[in-house]
Amino acid sequence: MTITQDLAVDAVTPEPDDAPSGRRRRAGGGLGRYLLVRFLLIFPTVLILVTVVFVLMRATGDPITAALGGRLPADQLATRIHAAGYDRPLLTQYLEFLSGIARGDFGTTISDHRPVTQVLVTYGTATLELALYALLVAFLVGIPLGRIAAARRDKAPDAALRVSAILAYATPVFFAGMILKLVFAVWLPILPVAGRATTRSTLEMKTQGANTGIYLVDAISTGNWAIVGDVLQHAVLPSLALGLLTAGVFLRLVRTNMIGTLQTGYVEAARSRGVSERRLVRTHAWRPALVPIITVIGLQIAMLLGGAVLTETTFEWKGLGFQLVQYLLARDFVAVQGMVALLAVIVAVTNFVVDVIAALVDPRIRY
Amino acid sequence: MTSATLRRTTAITAGLAATALLLAACGNGNGGSDATGTAGAGGDSLTIGTTDKITTIDPAGSYDNGSFAVMNQVYPFLLNTPYGSPDVEPDIAVSAEFTSPTEYTVKLKPGLKFANGHALTSSDVKFTFDRQLTILANGADGGNGPASLLYNLESTDAPDDTTVVFHLKSENDQVFPQNLSSPAGPIVDEEVFAADALTPDDEIVAAKPFAGPYTITSYTLNELVSYEANPEYQGLYGAPKSKTVTVQYFADSSNLKLSVQQGEVDVAFRSLSATDIDDLRGDDNVKVVDGPGGEIRYIVFNFDTQPFGATTADADASKALAVRQAVADLIDRTAIADQVYKGTYTPLYSYVPAGLTGATESLKGLYGDGKGGPDAGKAKAALADAGVSTPVTLNLQYSNDHYGPSSADEYALIKDQLESSGLFTVNLQTTEWTQYSKDRTTDVYPVYQLGWFPDYSDADNYLTPFFLEENFLGNHYVNQDVNDLILKQATTTDAGERTALIEKIQDTVAADLSTVPYLQGAQVAVVGKDVQGAQDTLDASFKFRYGALSKG
Numbered sequence: 038m039t040i041t042q043d044l045a046v047d048a049v050t051p052e053p054d055d056a057p058s059g060r061r062r063r064a065g066g067g068l069g070r071y072l073l074v075r076f077l078l079i080f081p082t083v084l085i086l087v088t089v090v091f092v093l094m095r096a097t098g099d100p101i102t103a104a105l106g107g108r109l110p111a112d113q114l115a116t117r118i119h120a121a122g123y124d125r126p127l128l129t130q131y132l133e134f135l136s137g138i139a140r141g142d143f144g145t146t147i148s149d150h151r152p153v154t155q156v157l158v159t160y161g162t163a164t165l166e167l168a169l170y171a172l173l174v175a176f177l178v179g180i181p182l183g184r185i186a187a188a189r190r191d192k193a194p195d196a197a198l199r200v201s202a203i204l205a206y207a208t209p210v211f212f213a214g215m216i217l218k219l220v221f222a223v224w225l226p227i228l229p230v231a232g233r234a235t236t237r238s239t240l241e242m243k244t245q246g247a248n249t250g251i252y253l254v255d256a257i258s259t260g261n262w263a264i265v266g267d268v269l270q271h272a273v274l275p276s277l278a279l280g281l282l283t284a285g286v287f288l289r290l291v292r293t294n295m296i297g298t299l300q301t302g303y304v305e306a307a308r309s310r311g312v313s314e315r316r317l318v319r320t321h322a323w324r325p326a327l328v329p330i331i332t333v334i335g336l337q338i339a340m341l342l343g344g345a346v347l348t349e350t351t352f353e354w355k356g357l358g359f360q361l362v363q364y365l366l367a368r369d370f371v372a373v374q375g376m377v378a379l380l381a382v383i384v385a386v387t388n389f390v391v392d393v394i395a396a397l398v399d400p401r402i403r404y
Numbered sequence: 405m406t407s408a409t410l411r412r413t414t415a416i417t418a419g420l421a422a423t424a425l426l427l428a429a430c431g432n433g434n435g436g437s438d439a440t441g442t443a444g445a446g447g448d449s450l451t452i453g454t455t456d457k458i459t460t461i462d463p464a465g466s467y468d469n470g471s472f473a474v475m476n477q478v479y480p481f482l483l484n485t486p487y488g489s490p491d492v493e494p495d496i497a498v499s500a501e502f503t504s505p506t507e508y509t510v511k512l513k514p515g516l517k518f519a520n521g522h523a524l525t526s527s528d529v530k531f532t533f534d535r536q537l538t539i540l541a542n543g544a545d546g547g548n549g550p551a552s553l554l555y556n557l558e559s560t561d562a563p564d565d566t567t568v569v570f571h572l573k574s575e576n577d578q579v580f581p582q583n584l585s586s587p588a589g590p591i592v593d594e595e596v597f598a599a600d601a602l603t604p605d606d607e608i609v610a611a612k613p614f615a616g617p618y619t620i621t622s623y624t625l626n627e628l629v630s631y632e633a634n635p636e637y638q639g640l641y642g643a644p645k646s647k648t649v650t651v652q653y654f655a656d657s658s659n660l661k662l663s664v665q666q667g668e669v670d671v672a673f674r675s676l677s678a679t680d681i682d683d684l685r686g687d688d689n690v691k692v693v694d695g696p697g698g699e700i701r702y703i704v705f706n707f708d709t710q711p712f713g714a715t716t717a718d719a720d721a722s723k724a725l726a727v728r729q730a731v732a733d734l735i736d737r738t739a740i741a742d743q744v745y746k747g748t749y750t751p752l753y754s755y756v757p758a759g760l761t762g763a764t765e766s767l768k769g770l771y772g773d774g775k776g777g778p779d780a781g782k783a784k785a786a787l788a789d790a791g792v793s794t795p796v797t798l799n800l801q802y803s804n805d806h807y808g809p810s811s812a813d814e815y816a817l818i819k820d821q822l823e824s825s826g827l828f829t830v831n832l833q834t835t836e837w838t839q840y841s842k843d844r845t846t847d848v849y850p851v852y853q854l855g856w857f858p859d860y861s862d863a864d865n866y867l868t869p870f871f872l873e874e875n876f877l878g879n880h881y882v883n884q885d886v887n888d889l890i891l892k893q894a895t896t897t898d899a900g901e902r903t904a905l906i907e908k909i910q911d912t913v914a915a916d917l918s919t920v921p922y923l924q925g926a927q928v929a930v931v932g933k934d935v936q937g938a939q940d941t942l943d944a945s946f947k948f949r950y951g952a953l954s955k956g
Binding site (some may be wrong): 039113114115116147148149150151218222223226229232234235239240244253324350351353355361362363 | 453457459465543546547602604622625626627628630650652654655656659662665668669688903
């Protein structure tokens, strides 16, 4: 993980002499063409991802046998396999799987007989909420601390922050979660152990018809600030556990980019013209240092979704990651296949969006 | 960076951290308390935490503890078990009796209603049992349904609104009344449920086809289920002591433990780990309530493939028996119960567990030191008398994922107990459950672990499935005397005579040692100091009835 992150940092770190030219260098096409190509690339990417998911899932046999094998008589098992079409040629099943995805139909879970799309909608909002909280933590913690580390380069605060950053993204998220629970929920205890809200708050939100699935929105819509506080309290530890992982990456990224930018020729020129150090940092070094963060967010979304599986399980945050584990334990491969395919689509689309934003705001992007 | 900028950045960061802590502190010092300012549910309400899983609340579609726990609260039964007893009595019925050897007639209470206002008549009862058999036959339950329990039911008639006649395949089936209180027994509303397919949970909850002690007011699968006392309930248990009950579903038992410690849930029932329960016994904020449990653990011998088994190269029935006897002599049940399960399981010396009518500790006097402890000398003598050379190699299998995380410790200890005598060399092997369940019935495992949780609280449920010739163990154990006795007890109407038969069956099987039972699970609930009633429902019916619980 450390190596991957360092590579990510290096990949977006501008060379000291790579100053913005103020004019885009075009290499065979305009922005429209660039965005079109990026958009079209989503489809083969998603196709490859869902194909890998399908092949991996089916490499272990058919989903009915995986879920019910050993519990059903052989004849009933065969009947159900036939009824579900799992005894047909694999290519036929694959094409049907793709066709279903294209129509938004990911199948029906075997263990609790729910449409996978319903599962995705129900629990996806919880994961989205957690991912947003985690990103917020990452921004609020990683960026200011990265700025401090850069300003105090090679001094004690810098060293301490760099070590903290490495610890943050090298610590497995479930371990960080357990430590946070131990300290804030068991030893002190000032924060809840698990869940997204107390039962009373959850019921109150349901009673009042607040059912967007994003608890903070639901809580606010009840107009009861005690419920809002309760929901936020429940969000603190999972958000920290997941967000600190990314915060560590952001911290190192901002630090590296700020230091790099402060050494560039245009900053030196500005300095020699008597521009104040404060203005140099705020106007010339700070904003360019933030641009690579946009690119890294694309990578971090995938990491956040992976981390959400562990964070949600640790804190019983009943989102996609939590449900994915439950369906894995139930050997419900239809559900797992649908959820993993959706996550793959989310990552592909997010990366496209990030590419678009980066192209629009980063003058160093060539297209 | 100027010092002013740095100070501002530092201040912002510190401010954010302070905000998070303030947010935490804005609570009342207990993160688990509810947002409306009252801890737990309070007053007429109660919050229960569990790690159970619901498959579906359609009675034809599930046969598991988590789903049955919901059904016990919301559906009516013709017969049910009163608090403190394993034996069934009329629930929404006024009478239930054999009117001929193959006819069991139940008279319903008049004026019964579901919570949705629909009348509950004998037509609903007929629909319920016809539906169970239809769904079993068409496979719509996906193999998860309980209708196999109705193996002796031929058909059901409803001659008038309050009379139900069950036509049975075999005569005087004494187990059939118990089946009416089992997972196959919840009565459903024919105007709500599909006749030949499962009805989705959301449709069930919306239609309120409930006539049990509670109705469901809010339902999120395996997250939160909220119950409210059903004023239409006319059954055995009377009005529930708590008007509303909310059940929160946990995935992790350690979270459940912390939640009950912090008062976020008032009751934790199923399944805290043995270590957690042991720890909670020393916590002054909660009470640990123990009750008899129906779960048993036992070692199965495959009579064909065990050492000296019928299909082995050195087949010898007397030597095979000696091997089984030596194992029974060496197992130290108390050590397993205490060291591995911290007292959440108790030593088991009978085939029918303690608490049920007919339980008798047949193995206690026959094996070991005669007082429940192991005896290596006796084991050595058994093997020597049969001419068995030692050490005997035993390939012992256990499941690493089906009976909880302690199975590895449990079987490591059993291996140690067997090997420390010098009489056995144990090859301990483990397999994940799906494969395990196939292998064990195809003679792959000579000696292996199994557990059993009862379908209904009758001794027959610990005998018929195991020791009739065609049994689910498939371990090739056949004893015609045992066969005859099992069939006889199942149709003996005199209670005393039937109990004597059940005891005799256990004595006979104990001599043959088809299996060696060694642990009986206890039911354990952890409740807040102000919660009463858990002791009343933790009985040998193995049904946790929320109506018995109250708070304050």
